[in-house]
Amino acid sequence: MSGKTLKIPIKRRDFIRRSVHTVVGLTIGGIGGILFSKSSSEEMVWQLDPNICIQCEKCSVNCVLPHSAVKCVHSYSMCGYCDLCSGYLQPGARVRDTGAESQLCPSGAIKRTFVEDPYFEYTIDEKLCIGCGKCAKGCNSFGNGSLYLQNRHDRCLNCNQCSIARRCPSQAWKRVPASQPYILKGDESNKFLKS
Amino acid sequence: MIQSRIHRGKIFIFAFLFVFPLFCMSQVPERFPKPDFQTDYTRPDLLTPTPRATALEYIDIFVLVAALSLASYFAHKQRSRRNIFLLMVFSLAYFGFFRKGCVCSIGAIQNVSYVVFNPAYAIPLTVIVFFILPLVFTLFYGRTFCAAVCPLGAIQDAVVLKPTQVPSRLENVLGVLPYIYLGLAVLFAATGAGFIICQYDPFIGFFRFGADFNMVILGMSMLLLGTVVARPYCRYLCPYGVLLNWLSRLSKKHVRITPDECNNCRLCEESCPFGAIKKPDEDVPLETKQVDVKRLAVLFIVLPVVLLGSGWVGSRLYAPLSRGHATVSLAEEILLENSGKRTEMTNATKAFRASGKPTEELFAEANSIQHNFKVGGWIVGGFIGLVLCLKLIGLFMRKRQIEYDVDKGKCLSCGRCFAYCPYEQVRLGIITPEEADKMGSREVKPKQFRA
Numbered sequence: 325m326s327g328k329t330l331k332i333p334i335k336r337r338d339f340i341r342r343s344v345h346t347v348v349g350l351t352i353g354g355i356g357g358i359l360f361s362k363s364s365s366e367e368m369v370w371q372l373d374p375n376i377c378i379q380c381e382k383c384s385v386n387c388v389l390p391h392s393a394v395k396c397v398h399s400y401s402m403c404g405y406c407d408l409c410s411g412y413l414q415p416g417a418r419v420r421d422t423g424a425e426s427q428l429c430p431s432g433a434i435k436r437t438f439v440e441d442p443y444f445e446y447t448i449d450e451k452l453c454i455g456c457g458k459c460a461k462g463c464n465s466f467g468n469g470s471l472y473l474q475n476r477h478d479r480c481l482n483c484n485q486c487s488i489a490r491r492c493p494s495q496a497w498k499r500v501p502a503s504q505p506y507i508l509k510g511d512e513s514n515k516f517l518k519s
Numbered sequence: 520m521i522q523s524r525i526h527r528g529k530i531f532i533f534a535f536l537f538v539f540p541l542f543c544m545s546q547v548p549e550r551f552p553k554p555d556f557q558t559d560y561t562r563p564d565l566l567t568p569t570p571r572a573t574a575l576e577y578i579d580i581f582v583l584v585a586a587l588s589l590a591s592y593f594a595h596k597q598r599s600r601r602n603i604f605l606l607m608v609f610s611l612a613y614f615g616f617f618r619k620g621c622v623c624s625i626g627a628i629q630n631v632s633y634v635v636f637n638p639a640y641a642i643p644l645t646v647i648v649f650f651i652l653p654l655v656f657t658l659f660y661g662r663t664f665c666a667a668v669c670p671l672g673a674i675q676d677a678v679v680l681k682p683t684q685v686p687s688r689l690e691n692v693l694g695v696l697p698y699i700y701l702g703l704a705v706l707f708a709a710t711g712a713g714f715i716i717c718q719y720d721p722f723i724g725f726f727r728f729g730a731d732f733n734m735v736i737l738g739m740s741m742l743l744l745g746t747v748v749a750r751p752y753c754r755y756l757c758p759y760g761v762l763l764n765w766l767s768r769l770s771k772k773h774v775r776i777t778p779d780e781c782n783n784c785r786l787c788e789e790s791c792p793f794g795a796i797k798k799p800d801e802d803v804p805l806e807t808k809q810v811d812v813k814r815l816a817v818l819f820i821v822l823p824v825v826l827l828g829s830g831w832v833g834s835r836l837y838a839p840l841s842r843g844h845a846t847v848s849l850a851e852e853i854l855l856e857n858s859g860k861r862t863e864m865t866n867a868t869k870a871f872r873a874s875g876k877p878t879e880e881l882f883a884e885a886n887s888i889q890h891n892f893k894v895g896g897w898i899v900g901g902f903i904g905l906v907l908c909l910k911l912i913g914l915f916m917r918k919r920q921i922e923y924d925v926d927k928g929k930c931l932s933c934g935r936c937f938a939y940c941p942y943e944q945v946r947l948g949i950i951t952p953e954e955a956d957k958m959g960s961r962e963v964k965p966k967q968f969r970a
Binding site: 341344345348349352355356359360362363364365366367368369376378380382388389390397398399400401402403404405406439440443445447466467468476477478480481482483484485487490493494495496499501502505506508512515516 | 627
């Protein structure tokens, strides 16, 4: 008799356990199903919109990487190939040459090469570029705006919460599909045209 | 009528004077024409290195599935602490140092809450898998994910040197923190304010060899604390641990200390650094029981009051909380500047004014976000109140415990206690069953048949 009364509550408990287990399992499955229906097989990656960017220099210091994943890129199709380049030369530089004292770039990452009179080509050495955007600011203020910042995906770790995006004052950062990972200016913008 | 016309005129002049030039500034014109080269110069291409291939994400998923299966196998079938430890080191190396700690299951909570309230966001498949799979495995095999797969758990487990038992009162108080953290993380992610779990991840700096100074300090102190209080983040902060705790209680199978039947030898008593071993009850005096029942009754009566109260407190906190959202803080700065209380513009307000977006639109957005925070505050506050009440109820409800067993919610299935059990030694063929029997009192289980 006493054995029976002992057994019954255990059975009931087991039954409750089992049904709760099933219900919870189904719930997780349901949540999973709903999420899958909203999912994309494609990764989302971080990018900054150069049309919103104000070149505040925060990109260079707020990346989790010791050397920021943000680099300056150059849209050659927009560039005026100016001799007096406001993205390359210090404002009020005495001479237009490649001397360190004339350069705006703090790390000397822009290379100035003579093309033909009066044109000069400017290329970015990404190994040296720190992503401060000083050149981009100069080019945007007085030039064609062909120098601008982009998040470089060979370096970016694609953090779940980008620590630059969090501190961006102009809210220029957003998640973009990995198949269109850059927001480019000029003719190059056709490269990742949204279909 | 006239007044409104004047008013409209003012707005127009204002727009013409301030907004229009700013708007023009944002659209940079081509000030210098494109050169017409005489030489055969060709423009170089703009290089666009691609992100990590999606195929590699599937490798992550595969590794996760394999690690979870192996962890469950090691814990349940092999009962081998050594293999669990080796797998843990592998996970630390792969998910931690190789994949730099992203994406992780803990952070995936936020992506999931974000997608629920922002349907435009397409949640990546890997994130879903990282969120769902450990939950499913926990529902079947207990928290084997925590034991050997989670890189955050692994880095703390590696520094457990001299663990001390946390006093049960302190443990109970600290045990509420993960619920608050979970509530806030979901609130912030759902309102689009940001992913605070990622922001305050103390160990990500180690995985990436670089972080904020503050975060490095936090991570170091967490690891230092971890030498004496085992896995402090897992036990007193981890929001994903809350979900795993619930599911682990319902788990179909869960690791047990003994492979056989407990003989109350007490050898395993101090073996768990996480305080997850339940001891057999001591005799509780009848008066204490009666007091407990009274307290329980009171708790059930005040439960709705506590729920409403904490919900109200949560909703009142909307102002400081919503400041975590960039739009709200921007709107407040704009308001300050417009009222003339601040004369110097910040980068954010400069950028906003240059964008030419009307301030009314910004204020409307900020208001709706604050409203979301109010509603969310009610829910999160109520949730925390409910958790507090349930924890108290759990303290006063005594479930009869007759032998040494794991606390299914807290147990991380790390396997440290296995070797302490004499019957485990029998299973491994080190001692004979008779020797094991002598260590405890298997026959004498006086409390088992207490009515």
